[in-house]
Amino acid sequence: MPQEVEVWYILPALRRELAKVMKFDRGQAQKTIARMLGVTEPAVTQYMLNKKDKPKRSRGDQVKIPETLKPELLKSADTMIEAWSKTDPSDNAYETTTREINHLILVLRDAGVLCDIHREHCQGVHMDCNACGTE
Numbered sequence: 001m002p003q004e005v006e007v008w009y010i011l012p013a014l015r016r017e018l019a020k021v022m023k024f025d026r027g028q029a030q031k032t033i034a035r036m037l038g039v040t041e042p043a044v045t046q047y048m049l050n051k052k053d054k055p056k057r058s059r060g061d062q063v064k065i066p067e068t069l070k071p072e073l074l075k076s077a078d079t080m081i082e083a084w085s086k087t088d089p090s091d092n093a094y095e096t097t098t099r100e101i102n103h104l105i106l107v108l109r110d111a112g113v114l115c116d117i118h119r120e121h122c123q124g125v126h127m128d129c130n131a132c133g134t135e
Contacts, residue, residue: 014105030045036093
């Protein structure tokens with residue numbers, strides 16, 4: 001199911017890429033990144049590791065987010081950082097994070113990336129599958 005692909009593969013990969021742009025492009029502390037993304041600090045540490053020659057630890061590690069998505073990642077990261085910098089976490093910061101991650105999932109779906117990942121990692125998905133109506 002495409003929704004399972006989003007949970008198992010896309011969401012962890014998006015968190016990884018958001019953590020990297022927040023850290024390396026926007027200079028955020030790992031503790032802050034963990035809070036914004038709703039993950040633990042050790043998870044953020046794992047996202048930062050260069051794992052080219054190491055075995056993949058999670059399904060999200062098996063997915064490469066296209067470099068063409070980086071401008072969208074930066075915009076979403078900026079929106080999230082701004083929301084978290086001026087609000088109490090009980091305010092709209094969590095809602096902003098959810099909205100931005102949903103936006104990025106839609107961008108991936110519209111670009112056909114979700115379908116490619118679904119075909120690659122799920123048995124029985126045909127090359128001409130159009131279950132999501134995106135292609």
